[in-house]
Structure formats: C-alpha cells, structure tokens
Amino acid sequence: MLLDAASLYFRAFYGVPTSITTPDGRPINAVRGFLDMSARLITMHGPDRFVACWDDDWRPAFRTDALPSYKAHRVAPEGGEEVPDELGPQVPILIDVLAAAGIDRVGAPGYEADDIIGTLATRARGPVDVVTGDRDLFQLVDDARGVRVLYTARGISDIDVVDEAAVSARYGIPGRAYADFAVLRGDPSDGLPGVAGVGAKTAAALINEFGDLAGIRAAVARTIVPKPPLTAAVLKKMHAAAAYLDAAPVVVAVACQIDLPPIEGTLPRVPADAAALAELAAAHGLESSLKRLGAALRWPADALL
Numbered sequence: 001m002l003l004d005a006a007s008l009y010f011r012a013f014y015g016v017p018t019s020i021t022t023p024d025g026r027p028i029n030a031v032r033g034f035l036d037m038s039a040r041l042i043t044m045h046g047p048d049r050f051v052a053c054w055d056d057d058w059r060p061a062f063r064t065d066a067l068p069s070y071k072a073h074r075v076a077p078e079g080g081e082e083v084p085d086e087l088g089p090q091v092p093i094l095i096d097v098l099a100a101a102g103i104d105r106v107g108a109p110g111y112e113a114d115d116i117i118g119t120l121a122t123r124a125r126g127p128v129d130v131v132t133g134d135r136d137l138f139q140l141v142d143d144a145r146g147v148r149v150l151y152t153a154r155g156i157s158d159i160d161v162v163d164e165a166a167v168s169a170r171y172g173i174p175g176r177a178y179a180d181f182a183v184l185r186g187d188p189s190d191g192l193p194g195v196a197g198v199g200a201k202t203a204a205a206l207i208n209e210f211g212d213l214a215g216i217r218a219a220v221a222r223t224i225v226p227k228p229p230l231t232a233a234v235l236k237k238m239h240a241a242a243a244y245l246d247a248a249p250v251v252v253a254v255a256c257q258i259d260l261p262p263i264e265g266t267l268p269r270v271p272a273d274a275a276a277l278a279e280l281a282a283a284h285g286l287e288s289s290l291k292r293l294g295a296a297l298r299w300p301a302d303a304l305l
Contacts, residue, residue, distance in 0.1 A: 001047035002117045004132035005105070006055050009034045009094060011133055011152060013087045022284045027086040031094045035289040037156045038103075039296040042267070045129060045150070049265035052098055053116040054107035061110065066250040069191040093284055100277035101293065102268030108258055118254035120263060121147050136190070138167055139179040139254060172204040180213040183248045192251065195241040198234065205229035217245060271303055278304045 012033025020029040042050065058081045059071045076082040083091075098105045106116050118140055121128045127146030130137050133153055140147055141164055149162040160166070164175025173181050184203035186194020198206075206229050210216045219230060220239065226232040238245070271277045271294075281287045281304060294303050 001041060001045060001050045001129045001131060002120055003038070003041075003050075003052045004113050004117060004130070004134055004137065005034075005052040006058070006113060007133045007152070008037055008131065009091065010087070011155070012037060013084065013090070015155060018086050023282075026089070028090060028093070028284050028286070030087050030090045031097065031284065032286065032289045034094055035097070035286065035293050039289075039292040040156050041131060041150075042293075042296040047129065048267065050103060050267055051116075051120060051263060051265040052103060052105045053113040053120070054105055055113045056107035057110050058112060060112060063251045066247040067192070067244075069193065070251050072191050074191075093280070097277070097280050097284075097286065097290075100271060100273045100280055101290075102270070102272030104263060104265045106260065106263055108260060111255060111258055115255035115258050116260070118256040119258045119260055120265075122256040135178075136182065136187075136252065137254065138162055138175075139182070139252075140256075141167055141175050141178070143175070171200065173207050177207045177212060179249070179252050179254075180216075181207055183213060183245065183252050184216075190251075192248065193244065195237055195244065197237045198241075202229060202234060206234075213245070213249065267297055268299075269297065270299055274303055 009030045013030035016029035016033040018027040018029050020027065020032055022028045038050075041047075059075070063070045064072075074082050095105065106120070107113070108116060114134070114136060117130055117132075117137060121130065121140050124145075124147075127148075129148060129150050130140060131150045131152065133151065135151075137149055141149055141162060143164045151160040151162050153160060162170075167173065167175040167178055171178070171181060181200075181203050182192070184195050184198055184206065185200050186192045195203075206216045209229050210219050216238070220235060223230050223235060226235055230238075277290065281290050287304070290304060
C-alpha cells in the first residue's frame with residue numbers, strides 16, 4: 001500500500017475540525033486524521049507493506065521547465081507551496097511520529113510523491129494499492145500487475161476502487177490511456193490548461209479513434225480532409241496547441257524509474273522508538289489515534305508505555 005501522503009494529510013486537515021488540538025491548544029487535526037486514516041486502511045485492506053510517499057519537491061524543475069503554469073497558482077507569495085497556517089506546523093510532527101512508529105516515509109530530491117509511487121509500484125512483485133485523491137495516478141492502474149488506485153474523493157470510509165474497468169467506465173477510454181486523456185483535457189487544479197476547446201468527450205473520442213497521443217498527433221499532421229472526430233474545428237485547435245502538446249506529456253507522466261534505494265515498507269510489529277513515540281503522543285495529544293494505529297498493526301498492548 002503506497003500512500004500519497006500530502007493528499008491524505010490535506011484531506012485530514014480539511015476533514016477533521018481544527019478544534020482537535022494538542023494539550024497546549026495547537027491544532028493537531030491533520031496528524032490525528034492521517035493516523036486514523038492509516039489505521040483504517042490497514043484494517044480494511046490488510047497490506048503486508050505500507051509506505052508513506054512524500055513530496056520532497058512539490059513542483060519539480062523538470063515539470064515547470066516544460067510548462068511554467070504547472071501548479072503556479074498554488075505558489076505562496078513568499079515562495080513555496082501555499083499551505084494553511086494551521087497545517088504547516090503539523091507536518092514536521094507527522095514526520096517525527098511516522099519515524100518513531102517505524103512506518104517508512106520515502107521521498108527523493110527533485111521529485112513528487114507521484115514519482116515515488118510510480119517507481120515503487122513499478123518495482124513491486126505483487127499487487128499494489130495506491131491511496132490518493134489525485135486522479136493523475138489513475139495512469140498507473142494495471143490489471144495485469146494488480147495495480148489499482150484507492151481513490152479518496154469521498155473519504156477513507158467511502159473509497160472508489162479504480163482499476164482499468166473503472167477508468168473506462170468513468171471516462172470512456174482504455175485504462176492505459178489516462179495520461180494522454182489528461183494532457184488533452186487538462187486539469188486546472190494543477191495549472192494544466194489542456195487543448196483549448198477540447199473537453200473530456202472530444203479527448204475520449206480522439207483516443208478511441210487513434211489509440212494514444214502520438215497516434216492523434218500523427219493523424220492531425222496528415223489530415224487534409226477533416227472528418228469526425230478530427231473535424232475542422234478540432235484540427236484547428238490541435239494545431240494551435242502544438243507547443244503545449246510538446247511539453248505537457250513530460251508534466252503529466254509519472255516518473256517510474258527514479259533512483260531510489262531498496263524500500264522494505266514492512267509493517268512495524270512494534271514501534272521503532274517506543275519512548276519517542278510515547279513522548280510525541282503525550283506532547284501532542286495523539287494517544288487515542290496511536291492506540292488505534294497500534295491495534296491495526298497488532299502492537300503489544302503496552303507498546304506506548
């Protein structure tokens with residue numbers, strides 16, 4: 001099980017009231033929510049390996065060099081990612097808690113969590129569940145290899161299980177074609193404009209007719225007499241978007257071969273540092289959430305004493 005960690009702690013922050021605080025009154029809702037989500041996921045799905053995948057770089061240079069608009073609307077005035085004031089201080093606490101608990105947290109300089117997930121999913125020798133609220137990761141779905149997405153659009157208690165059939169049912173395209181579909185349709189939440197005037201329906205029609213983005217662009221280059229789905233209007237739009245279509249695949253494609261050391265991800269049967277975890281629990285009011293996580297991990301009852 002590979003967690004898109006930022007996706008989950010943002011969801012926890014917005015889903016759990018900020019009135020959930022530490023003993024000295026600081027919001028701790030994102031950490032509590034993340035731990036409770038993790039406990040529920042482990043209990044419900046029973047993974048034998050579990051990794052929190054991290055954004056060491058939320059807006060990598062290789063993506064912004066290709067497309068400067070990538071996530072540009074989410075850059076804070078002082079630089080860096082715009083994060084709610086009450087969430088920012090919680091992230092280092094979560095890092096410390098995961099380390100003390102013994103849950104692997106993996107990032108890589110210059111890459112997003114998506115790329116960590118893509119690489120670990122590609123390496124995996126067995127089935128993989130990717131937990132995320134980010135549709136970009138639908139491109140990793142692979143029935144033959146047992147890679148699916150547990151999509152958290154409605155929360156951990158109401159997850160959409162996304163396999164190739166689900167991608168086809170949702171978008172009317174083959175499951176393997178999601179990245180090309182996303183390039184064409186765009187995604188305003190990531191600053192990805194898409195081809196102006198080409199929406200989801202036209203994007204799906206083009207993919208189904210020509211197979212993939214390369215096939216679509218080859219058809220655009222050779223078409224003299226327009227016919228659906230390459231009508232005169234669509235041809236004009238595709239020609240106008242040529243520079244964007246050159247750049248966007250680099251942005252959308254998840255990197256699946258980055259240089260990572262071997263990652264075990266084995267579920268910890270006892271905390272890695274029980275004393276530190278107990279101290280963190282007391283300082284931040286995490287006792288109940290860590291007891292739930294410990295129960296999911298089958299820790300001894302006295303693990304936090």
